[in-house]
Amino acid sequence: MTAILEPPLAAPAAVELEPVSFEVHDRRRPGEAYPRIPAGWVELTRAQAAAALFESFTEDAAYRRRHRHTDAELCAILADTTDTLGARDLDRIAREFTHLDLTDPNNGDVVECWELAHRLTVAYWFTNAHTRPMNRYEVAVALYLAGDRLPRRRQEDYRKAPCTDAQISALVEEFAPTLHVDDLRWNAQGLRLESAPPTRSVNGRWEPLPLDDVQQAQRDGMRRALPDYHRRRFCLSIAEGMGLRGTERFPLVVEPADGEPFLGPVVGRAPERCLFELARRYGRQRGMELAAEASA
Structure with missing residues (x-):
């Protein structure tokens, strides 16, 4: 078959x-x-x-x-x-x-x-227009906005009982549109600068680079919009952990050649990759069942 x-x-x-x-x-x-x-x-x-x-x-x-x-x-x-x-x-x-x-x-x-x-x-x-999937920082910002719908937990406690891909996808689909896409991208860039600041290699060692004015404004603006540091880290860790099964589905980010960006349809990873990875991880029959559930 x-x-x-x-x-x-x-x-x-x-x-x-x-x-x-x-x-x-x-x-x-x-x-x-x-x-x-x-x-x-x-x-x-x-x-x-x-x-x-x-x-x-x-x-x-x-x-x-x-x-x-x-x-x-x-x-x-x-x-x-x-x-x-x-x-x-x-x-x-x-x-x-x-x-x-x-x-x-x-x-x-x-x-x-x-x-x-x-x-x-x-x-x-x-x-x-150019269209792309949401990146993990944009996903993390949307999850932060979910508030009590996604209570912050200790990492070890969350790993014991994590949300399903479908639950996370539903939260992102619901809360990402509550921000203008420009603000979503701005805060996501600020979160990226906080968690992975720019660096350079000097004599075999990585040293941080100073932020320019725009980067500083992005990071500071993100911290004002998303003031809870521990919740930021919690949501980013969830976003970074997505993709292990490949069954998540998030809105596309649409960036027109002329005009304001907007969120497009909800689209997942290539379903063929999803099936391949699920079959490799859980076996052929179970993988096909999980892939069918994800695409239902």
Whole structure:
């Protein structure tokens, strides 16, 4: 039994023209859970993109591991591969690719390609905007705002009875929108500067760097907005511990080319990576059950 997480495929579609104005809108088409990825003259589904990347990287997997491609580079690879294969062959290959068993520990390369395709799906979710997942500092700020809904506990006590990924995801989804996205990002940057201040290497030792005026304002503003130091550390430790199972789901941060940022749809990690990690940690059958629960 193989695990298939994509709906039936459709032929690569022609790229939809961008509006003349800087209009920002969700690029998902009716009936599609994810938007398609622009790749030259076509737009590809996640499955088609993952299969195209797998075809492209098969002959030089070591190069892929050495080189971290940018989103633009990945889209160029997709365009070249689509041109080489043609839409019909790519769709045939993608249909075969979706049947590769994601619970097989030998299929790590397959999962990596799914994850890269998912990354592009998120990045190009909206027109005229860059979209990204919330970072752990933004998650921590949202958790801080949950107040009594997430009482602070000692770390050892919390580890004995932690909140589930679903509970944490629900709190972040509820409380992240209570701040303007600019304020969320500002406080998150201040929290990052507090917990991981900038440093430099001097004679083999790391020394702190002084904060510039903007960084100082971010850190001080965060401390005024989130005054309880111990609660800040508690919420950040929860945010940093997320991802062990990969089943968390947080709102996307949408940063338009023109206009104010806003929070987008709630999206999780690549479900294929989630299934792969769960199967590796809990066994194939239990992993599939947990992955199904996470996506329900």
